[in-house]
Each structure stands twice: as C-alpha cells, then as structure tokens.
Amino acid sequence: MKITFLLSGKTDRSYLLEGVHLYEKRLSHYASFRIEVIPEVKKYKSLSHEELKRKEGALILKKLGKEHFVVLLDENGKEYSSVEFAGFIERHMAITGKDLIFVVGGPFGFSREVYKRSDMKLSLSQMTFSHQLVRLVFLEQLYRAFTIIRGEPYHHN
Amino acid sequence: MKITFLLSGKTDRSYLLEGVHLYEKRLSHYASFRIEVIPEVKKYKSLSHEELKRKEGALILKKLGKEHFVVLLDENGKEYSSVEFAGFIERHMAITGKDLIFVVGGPFGFSREVYKRSDMKLSLSQMTFSHQLVRLVFLEQLYRAFTIIRGEPYHHN
Numbered sequence: 001m002k003i004t005f006l007l008s009g010k011t012d013r014s015y016l017l018e019g020v021h022l023y024e025k026r027l028s029h030y031a032s033f034r035i036e037v038i039p040e041v042k043k044y045k046s047l048s049h050e051e052l053k054r055k056e057g058a059l060i061l062k063k064l065g066k067e068h069f070v071v072l073l074d075e076n077g078k079e080y081s082s083v084e085f086a087g088f089i090e091r092h093m094a095i096t097g098k099d100l101i102f103v104v105g106g107p108f109g110f111s112r113e114v115y116k117r118s119d120m121k122l123s124l125s126q127m128t129f130s131h132q133l134v135r136l137v138f139l140e141q142l143y144r145a146f147t148i149i150r151g152e153p154y155h156h157n
Numbered sequence: 158m159k160i161t162f163l164l165s166g167k168t169d170r171s172y173l174l175e176g177v178h179l180y181e182k183r184l185s186h187y188a189s190f191r192i193e194v195i196p197e198v199k200k201y202k203s204l205s206h207e208e209l210k211r212k213e214g215a216l217i218l219k220k221l222g223k224e225h226f227v228v229l230l231d232e233n234g235k236e237y238s239s240v241e242f243a244g245f246i247e248r249h250m251a252i253t254g255k256d257l258i259f260v261v262g263g264p265f266g267f268s269r270e271v272y273k274r275s276d277m278k279l280s281l282s283q284m285t286f287s288h289q290l291v292r293l294v295f296l297e298q299l300y301r302a303f304t305i306i307r308g309e310p311y312h313h314n
Contacts, residue, residue, distance in 0.1 A: 133294065141286075
C-alpha cells in the first residue's frame with residue numbers, strides 16, 4: 001500500500017519545512033510514503049471563493065486515481081484518537097487493496113466535486129489549524145499511527 | 158491580564174523553536190504574554206511514572222499563584238472550536254481579574270495535586286500530539302483567538 005499526502009500550495013515557512021522533512025524521512029521506514037504538492041490558486045485574487053475552490057478542486061481531482069481511497073482533512077470530518085487512527089490505517093492495510101491519499105485543501109475548503117469523489121473525511125481537531133501547520137500535525141499523527149501499529153515506544157499516552 | 162504558557166522541559170527541535178518564537182512575537186502585540194519553562198524531570202530514570210508526575214507537579218505548583226486561573230492542556234479536557242476558544246479568552250478578559258496560565262505537562266500527564274489546583278482542562282484534539290508539537294499548535298490557537306476577537310482576517314473558517 002502506498003500513502004500519498006496531497007497538499008495545496010507550497011509551505012513558505014522554513015521551520016515547518018524542516019519538521020515536514022523530518023517526519024517524511026521517519027515515515028519512509030514504515031510505508032511507501034510521498035508528499036505531492038499542487039499549485040496554489042490563491043493568486044487569482046479576482047475570483048470568488050467558490051471559483052477558487054472549483055479551480056483547486058479540478059487540480060485535486062486530476063491527482064486522484066481509481067486506486068485511491070481518498071481521505072479529506074476536513075473540519076467536519078470524523079475525529080479519531082491517535083489509537084483509533086492507527087486502527088483505521090491498520091484495517092485499511094489489511095482489508096482493502098487501495099492506496100491511501102490524504103488531501104489538505106486551501107483556506108476555503110473543498111469543492112463539491114472533491115467531496116463527491118472522497119471516501120472519508122477526517123478532522124484532526126475541533127480547532128482550525130493554519131493550512132501550513134496542519135501538515136506538520138498530520139505527519140506527526142501518521143508517524144505516531146505506525147509506531148502504535150508496531151508497538152513502538154513513541155506513543156506514551 | 159497577563160497570559161503565561163508554562164512548559165515542562167525545553168524543546169530540542171530547532172524548527173519548533175523557530176515557530177514558537179514566531180508566535181510568541183506575534184502574541185506580544187495582543188497581550189502581555191510569556192513562556193516559562195520548568196526543568197524536565199525525565200532524567201530521573203529510576204523513578205516510576207507516578208513519582209515523575211509528582212516531582213514535576215511540585216515544580217508546576219511552585220509557579221502557580223493566587224492570581225492565576227489555571228488551564229491544563231489535557232487530553233481529557235474540554236474541546237473547543239477556535240471561535241469558542243476565542244470566546245473563552247474574551248469572556249475571561251472581560252469578567253475575571255485573574256491572569257491566565259496554560260500548562261503543558263510531561264509525557265505522563267499531571268499529578269493529582271496539579272489537577273486539584275487547576276480551574277479548567279482544555280483539549281486541543283482527540284489525537285495525542287507530541288509534547289513538543291503541542292506547544293506550536295497551542296500558540297497558533299492563542300494567536301488565532303486574538304485575531305478572532307479583533308475581527309482580523311487571519312482566521313478564514
């Protein structure tokens with residue numbers, strides 16, 4: 001099983017990049033993992049939020065194949081504990097043959113078409129994290145999930 | 158009103174430090190804010206988790222004064238949305254004369270004595286974040302709360 005983390009827009013914060021690279025490297029020991037970045041559509045300032053979402057949505061949809069089980073990181077998604085999230089990853093690995101793709105959208109959320117194509121919505125918190133920070137938080141959770149699955153001592157609680 | 162963020166143990170990750178400094182600086186425009194660090198007790202390897210918690214708890218209690226409304230960052234705490242958290246900060250500023258102190262404990266949680274002294278427990282997520290990352294996540298939320306209170310455009314959702 002491959003795992004992809006699909007992001008909209010590059011991070012411009014060097015400290016986040018360092019953290020993202022750290023977890024990316026750690027994750028590579030557990031799974032075939034990669035980060036893919038689609039161009040940010042933020043620059044089209046004349047467009048409405050709806051139009052921006054649709055434009056970004058079209059770019060996201062291009063990246064999604066039949067082989068993907070699509071998980072949107074969405075504030076209205078299901079909340080898991082870290083142990084429950086690890087359980088989800090483990091069950092997914094055991095049961096479906098599909099590759100996992102986790103998608104972080106832009107600041108205005110996902111287009112209707114992207115929601116329609118998705119298989120699941122996941123919320124990291126009831127709080128809204130910056131679209132930059134959510135990357136680091138998610139990668140840490142994915143790494144934590146694998147350490148839980150393997151029974152490794154990273155996850156203390 | 159002063160706001161203190163009380164941490165157990167220094168961060169050893171340079172990328173997190175950079176992020177923490179960034180939000181610390183941003184927060185200083187909105188409130189009298191400071192970060193205080195108590196020494197980590199992790200090094201006493203011969204102690205049980207309970208003894209470690211008690212030792213750390215004693216260090217935390219020393220930092221808490223009568224003027225403090227004590228909020229523990231705890232996985233069993235109340236979950237707020239970012240807007241609800243901003244509402245809590247705003248009501249607190251308007252109603253009580255007490256200074257706010259937010260406390261992050263070590264990997265084994267808080268001692269009974271610290272729970273007893275606390276006024277509130279706050280959970281950032283059902284997921285468990287690393288004790289290092291929780292700092293950055295919390296600071297971003299506190300910064301976000303002030304931008305929400307002021308009606309500034311940082312918080313999109």
